[in-house]
Amino acid sequence: MKANKVTIHDIAKALDINSSTVSRALxxxxxxxxxxKEKILNKAKEMGYKRNLLASNLRKNVTNTIGVVVPRISxxxxxxxxxxxxxxxxxxxxxxxxxxxxEQLKREKNILETLAANRVDGVLMSISMETTxxxxxxxxxxxGIPLVFFDRHPNISKTNNVLINDFKGGFDATHHLISKGxxxxxHFSGPQELAIYKNRLQGYKQALKESNIPFRNEYIIxxxxxxxxxxxxxxxxxxxxxxxxxxxxxxDLAAIGAIKYLNEIKVNIPKDVAIVGFSNEPISTxxxxxxxxxxxxxxxxxxxxxxxxxxxxxNQHTSxxxxxxxxxxxxxxxxxxxx
Amino acid sequence: MKANKVTIHDIAKALDINSSTVSRALxxxxxxxxxxKEKILNKAKEMGYKRNLLASNLRKNVTNTIGVVVPRISxxxxxxxxxxxxxxxxxxxxxxxxxxxxEQLKREKNILETLAANRVDGVLMSISMETTxxxxxxxxxxxGIPLVFFDRHPNISKTNNVLINDFKGGFDATHHLISKGxxxxxHFSGPQELAIYKNRLQGYKQALKESNIPFRNEYIIxxxxxxxxxxxxxxxxxxxxxxxxxxxxxxDLAAIGAIKYLNEIKVNIPKDVAIVGFSNEPISTxxxxxxxxxxxxxxxxxxxxxxxxxxxxxNQHTSxxxxxxxxxxxxxxxxxxxx
Numbered sequence: 001m002k003a004n005k006v007t008i009h010d011i012a013k014a015l016d017i018n019s020s021t022v023s024r025a026l027x028x029x030x031x032x033x034x035x036x037k038e039k040i041l042n043k044a045k046e047m048g049y050k051r052n053l054l055a056s057n058l059r060k061n062v063t064n065t066i067g068v069v070v071p072r073i074s075x076x077x078x079x080x081x082x083x084x085x086x087x088x089x090x091x092x093x094x095x096x097x098x099x100x101x102x103e104q105l106k107r108e109k110n111i112l113e114t115l116a117a118n119r120v121d122g123v124l125m126s127i128s129m130e131t132t133x134x135x136x137x138x139x140x141x142x143x144g145i146p147l148v149f150f151d152r153h154p155n156i157s158k159t160n161n162v163l164i165n166d167f168k169g170g171f172d173a174t175h176h177l178i179s180k181g182x183x184x185x186x187h188f189s190g191p192q193e194l195a196i197y198k199n200r201l202q203g204y205k206q207a208l209k210e211s212n213i214p215f216r217n218e219y220i221i222x223x224x225x226x227x228x229x230x231x232x233x234x235x236x237x238x239x240x241x242x243x244x245x246x247x248x249x250x251x252d253l254a255a256i257g258a259i260k261y262l263n264e265i266k267v268n269i270p271k272d273v274a275i276v277g278f279s280n281e282p283i284s285t286x287x288x289x290x291x292x293x294x295x296x297x298x299x300x301x302x303x304x305x306x307x308x309x310x311x312x313x314x315n316q317h318t319s320x321x322x323x324x325x326x327x328x329x330x331x332x333x334x335x336x337x338x339x
Numbered sequence: 340m341k342a343n344k345v346t347i348h349d350i351a352k353a354l355d356i357n358s359s360t361v362s363r364a365l366x367x368x369x370x371x372x373x374x375x376k377e378k379i380l381n382k383a384k385e386m387g388y389k390r391n392l393l394a395s396n397l398r399k400n401v402t403n404t405i406g407v408v409v410p411r412i413s414x415x416x417x418x419x420x421x422x423x424x425x426x427x428x429x430x431x432x433x434x435x436x437x438x439x440x441x442e443q444l445k446r447e448k449n450i451l452e453t454l455a456a457n458r459v460d461g462v463l464m465s466i467s468m469e470t471t472x473x474x475x476x477x478x479x480x481x482x483g484i485p486l487v488f489f490d491r492h493p494n495i496s497k498t499n500n501v502l503i504n505d506f507k508g509g510f511d512a513t514h515h516l517i518s519k520g521x522x523x524x525x526h527f528s529g530p531q532e533l534a535i536y537k538n539r540l541q542g543y544k545q546a547l548k549e550s551n552i553p554f555r556n557e558y559i560i561x562x563x564x565x566x567x568x569x570x571x572x573x574x575x576x577x578x579x580x581x582x583x584x585x586x587x588x589x590x591d592l593a594a595i596g597a598i599k600y601l602n603e604i605k606v607n608i609p610k611d612v613a614i615v616g617f618s619n620e621p622i623s624t625x626x627x628x629x630x631x632x633x634x635x636x637x638x639x640x641x642x643x644x645x646x647x648x649x650x651x652x653x654n655q656h657t658s659x660x661x662x663x664x665x666x667x668x669x670x671x672x673x674x675x676x677x678x
Contacts, residue, residue, distance in 0.1 A: 063453075063457070064453075065453055073418055073421065073437065074412075074413075074415065074422075076413065080413075082412065083413075086439065086441065090446070095438070095452075095453040096438065097406075097436040097437065097438055097457070098412065098436065098438065098439070099435065099436055099437065100421075100425065100437070102425065107429070110434055113434075114402075114403075114404055114434040117402065118402070118457045118458075119457075282622065283622060283625055286622055286626055286627075
């Protein structure tokens with residue numbers, strides 16, 4: 001390709017200036033005036049100059065790329081977080097590459113190796129349901145790659161996290177069911193290794209306590225919270241002859257499974273059983289009855305996490321303290337609890 | 340980190356063999372027997388040996404990484420294609436990094452530069468709605484990076500493509516509406532620069548023709564096929580006093596918008612207007628009435644495209660001919676056309 005053969009020296013010659021000025025301009029150095037930069041960039045474009053990005057980045061040891069690791073891109077919550085990440089990163093001149101662990105620790109390990117090998121400038125991450133061992137994460141930290149967790153974070157010290165107030169979310173969901181007259185409230189929980197599910201459960205317990213409703217262990221059913229888990233949870237409750245009039249599910253997907261199955265066996269929602277989900281997936285507005293849920297500000301989480309990561313990328317040599325930022329969720333009332 | 344300091348020489352010493360044998364084994368060279376490879380890999384693991392993946396890959400000029408470029412990860416069709424890609428790539432030892440163009444040509448260009456700079460071994464791509472200029476794609480080809488398009492492909496010669504039979508999909512959708520007694524069938528189309536939308540429109544025309552229904556240009560409404568476009572299309576039809584009793588939408592999202600708006604203004608679906616979408620998004624089973632649609636085999640497309648890409652990656656020095664593989668779609672009948 002001819003275009004590739006244009007060098008900074010050709011540009012310097014064409015403009016009758018120094019090659020090092022051209023190089024500085026192309027690297028966006030503050031030592032070159034805006035006007036000169038523009039002139040050089042225009043000439044470079046006109047002449048079809050192509051930077052050897054790889055060489056240039058290897059030299060500068062940056063790639064202007066952020067790696068994002070999520071359990072599944074197909075979940076609305078994660079795709080809305082990614083939207084917040086993309087918007088923020090793009091404005092700052094960073095590209096985003098996304099990898100999914102598919103909830104598997106083994107894949108998550110591979111991904112972190114790939115991202116490190118690709119020399120990403122930083123990583124935004126939400127861990128898998130299997131991630132109970134954090135060696136791969138510690139290794140990434142030790143390599144000095146800035147890292148911010150969002151939503152699902154590991155139980156290790158000195159990490160940057162952007163979380164929502166899961167305790168309050170769990171409390172609000174349960175309190176809402178109690179306010180609707182529910183006395184026997186089941187909780188569909190996720191793997192307890194993940195702090196978010198632990199905290200939602202704690203919020204549930206606190207809401208019961210404040211209303212003097214005794215906590216019953218048999219009302220807590222843990223699973224991976226897939227749609228079929230919601231179905232199975234209901235079957236299990238019925239098989240065990242447990243009476244229930246409210247369900248707080250730690251995600252919408254399992255709540256949707258429960259709604260579909262309860263509809264099938266002609267249990268009236270919300271009259272017989274009121275249901276609250278978590279995360280406000282788009283399907284929750286479309287299911288019949290529509291699902292009351294806790295809305296997580298996905299876009300905001302992505303934006304905040306990216307801002308925090310970029311601070312750490314840009315100040316790698318001054319050691320910033322790590323921080324945890326907590327964003328608030330809110331309950332959206334729909335038909336599934338409207339009684 | 341201590342683990343990082345173990346070298347191939349340490350492993351060679353521990354096993355009392357040649358360092359170059361260790362190196363070959365770690366690079367999976369066919370010149371080392373399976374038994375020796377196993378012995379070396381086990382020892383390497385035991386000693387906590389970590390390859391410097393970047394150095395090793397720069398040397399071999401491979402990264403074992405496949406880049407995927409899609410318009411939006413949040414579309415079910417694309418996330419199911421990506422699932423097929425991940426499964427296939429993972430089994431072959433490749434990592435997958437995903438980037439989204441968000442339907443913008445500018446971002447798509449950036450992404451291809453990032454992927455090239457990250458030295459991915461190959462790229463699987465579905466182009467944006469804005470992609471009417473293919474310079475960035477030609478450049479990637481000229482750099483010798485193997486490339487396979489799926490679903491949305493550019494109009495350039497010598498490309499590898501995995502497509503579905505969009506003509507037949509459009510034909511089947513329209514023919515189905517005609518078989519349900521529809522006489523005035525509107526078509527929601529996408530940007531005509533994309534062959535998939537052109538072909539769906541051609542299928543629509545052919546189905547009308549075979550049933551001797553005259554084609555009317557005012558029944559074709561082109562948009563970006565977002566949910567709000569479906570709403571606006573209906574408003575436009577009503578404003579223009581156009582009579583219609585059937586809609587074939589080139590995607591589900593715009594069809595969902597139409598259903599929601601028609602429900603709102605109390606038009607009966609399917610009695611007054613029957614509707615068929617395209618791509619079988621999960622929401623199409625949940626909307627009321629549920630949406631008849633053309634099912635695209637997303638997982639299969641992803642798997643086939645990855646197989647094709649890996650063939651090209653592995654045979655880069657023998658020049659394989661390019662090929663286009665066409666997979667079939669099928670119509671799923673639901674309530675929105677059940678009359």
